[in-house]
Amino acid sequence: MPPTPDIVLNDFKALWERIGPSALDAIDRVGRSGWFILGTEVANFERELAAEHGVAHCVGCASGLDAIEIGLRAAGIGPGHEVLTTPMTAFATVLAILRAGADPRFADVDEFGLLDLSAVERELRQHPEIRAIVPVHLYGHTVDIPELSRIASEFDCVILEDAAQAILAESDGTPVGATTVGAATSFYPTKNLGALGDGGALLTNDADVAATARTLRDYGQVAKYEHAVAGLNSRLDEVQAAILRSAVLPNLRESLERRAAIAQRYRAIGNPKISIRIPRTPSTWHLFPVFTESEATRASLQEHLAGHGIQTAVHYPILASAQAAVPTPLPVDQFPVARTIAQTELSLPIHPLLSDVQIDRVVDACNAW
Ligand SMILES: *Cc1c(COP(=O)(O)O)cnc(C)c1O
Numbered sequence: 001m002p003p004t005p006d007i008v009l010n011d012f013k014a015l016w017e018r019i020g021p022s023a024l025d026a027i028d029r030v031g032r033s034g035w036f037i038l039g040t041e042v043a044n045f046e047r048e049l050a051a052e053h054g055v056a057h058c059v060g061c062a063s064g065l066d067a068i069e070i071g072l073r074a075a076g077i078g079p080g081h082e083v084l085t086t087p088m089t090a091f092a093t094v095l096a097i098l099r100a101g102a103d104p105r106f107a108d109v110d111e112f113g114l115l116d117l118s119a120v121e122r123e124l125r126q127h128p129e130i131r132a133i134v135p136v137h138l139y140g141h142t143v144d145i146p147e148l149s150r151i152a153s154e155f156d157c158v159i160l161e162d163a164a165q166a167i168l169a170e171s172d173g174t175p176v177g178a179t180t181v182g183a184a185t186s187f188y189p190t191k192n193l194g195a196l197g198d199g200g201a202l203l204t205n206d207a208d209v210a211a212t213a214r215t216l217r218d219y220g221q222v223a224k225y226e227h228a229v230a231g232l233n234s235r236l237d238e239v240q241a242a243i244l245r246s247a248v249l250p251n252l253r254e255s256l257e258r259r260a261a262i263a264q265r266y267r268a269i270g271n272p273k274i275s276i277r278i279p280r281t282p283s284t285w286h287l288f289p290v291f292t293e294s295e296a297t298r299a300s301l302q303e304h305l306a307g308h309g310i311q312t313a314v315h316y317p318i319l320a321s322a323q324a325a326v327p328t329p330l331p332v333d334q335f336p337v338a339r340t341i342a343q344t345e346l347s348l349p350i351h352p353l354l355s356d357v358q359i360d361r362v363v364d365a366c367n368a369w
Contacts, residue, residue, distance in 0.1 A: 002303070005311035007349050007358045010190050014353045019247040023196060026242035038218070038235055041242040046201070048245055049193075052252065053168055054175035055182075055203045057210035060236025061217050064164040064186025064200035068096030068134065070234065071160040071202045074212040075181040077102050077132045084123055084157075085134040086115045087321035087330075088338040093136055093162050094320045096184075098327075105130060106321040108335040112279045113138045113289070113345070116337065117147055124155040132158045137166035137176055137183075139315070140192065140259075140286035141279045145171035145179060160184065163203070165286035167193045168256060172281075177203040182210075187236075187244060192259070192286050193252055195240040258352035259285040265359050266290075266348060269366045273297065287315055288350040290366070295343040301369055302346055308365040313347045 016023075030041060042060050050058035061067040077083060079101035085093055087106045097104045105127060107119040115135050124130055133152055135143040145161070152159050163169060163176045164186035170176065177183025182204030187195040202213045215222055220231025263285045269276060275291045292298040302312050319338050321330045332339040348362055 002306040003309045005309050007310045022247040023243045026246040030242045039238050041238045045241040045245040056205045059202045059213040061200045062234040063198045065092040066234040067184035067200035067202045069099045070213045070216045071184050072100040074209045075158045081131040083132045084130045087319040087335045088113045089136040109338045114143045136162040140166050140284035142169050142171040142283045169283040199236050199240045255352035262350050287347045289345045291344045304369045
């Protein structure tokens with residue numbers, strides 16, 4: 001039996017020790033306000049996050065999944081439309097496309113796990129019926145949005161970015177979501193801007209997209225009791241918004257810097273059996289993926305680290321394109337690069353509350369493998 005890990009992927013108890021008092025103040029503020037749904041906390045949080053991220057509008061939603069669906073629908077994507085995305089992602093990306101009523105299509109990724117833009121171009125050439133692209137800024141690293149936008153405009157496609165792992169990330173110096181339909185992000189507790197429960201948001205510079213998203217998240221209401229479209233109940237909770245703006249958002253830049261510093265230390269891992277692949281401009285860090293030679297060596301590394309009290313995870317072991325929940329699950333051989341990542345990737349702990357001693361222990365354990 002390996003020891004109970006003391007170096008974990010996410011340390012929510014340590015987080016509570018740090019943010020507990022300000023989170024309790026935030027809850028108290030909401031309670032005393034007597035206003036629990038879409039009040040001033042959500043409105044203020046939306047304004048503050050939009051400003052921090054560098055876009056004009058932020059629309060709080062109940063989850064990242066919903067924010068992607070709402071973003072697609074706000075862009076006019078729905079039944080009969082095809083949407084191109086990546087097989088190397090959290091299944092929620094694809095589920096959102098299905099929930100919008102559209103049909104997912106897939107293109108392979110590059111060695112970093114990001115959509116391979118030449119594969120995207122090939123797919124668009126072969127399937128001109130594709131109307132939208134959902135790139136995923138996996139691990140916090142950004143897809144080249146200027147280049148993807150050039151390709152998308154040639155084929156008359158819109159882009160909705162999945163930035164669930166990439167709040168405050170930039171592509172070519174511009175915030176994600178700023179030049180496309182928008183970017184959907186998630187406040188799931190493990191994410192870089194994590195709430196104490198579920199939440200998400202659509203970040204956009206497009207006032208019409210923001211207005212439609214506000215309608216969609218609130219039963220499709222355009223005025224009280226007047227429903228223009230069949231919307232969702234997908235409002236960001238007032239309590240979560242209050243906690244986020246009082247206890248989490250103020251530390252966001254600092255915690256992203258800490259994640260980047262941990263990533264920098266992990267570059268000191270010097271085991272030839274562990275490959276570290278970092279894109280030229282990674283932007284932010286959500287996960288720290290390392291790659292082994294095979295599925296068997298990954299299992300061996302994971303077991304070795306567990307023996308040193310270090311928790312790890314795989315992002316992601318099953319391609320989204322192969323899941324039974326998609327209408328036509330595809331053989332993994334269609335996406336050889338994504339398949340290899342699924343077999344060989346291992347995520348090391350990178351949460352901002354890790355101590356330098358703990359990080360050095362991870363480096364030492366990797367080097368000793
Ligand atoms: C977490 C995540 C989502 C879903 O966000 P939820 O808030 O859990 O619904 C979507 N896409 C990616 C890439 C994610 O990591």
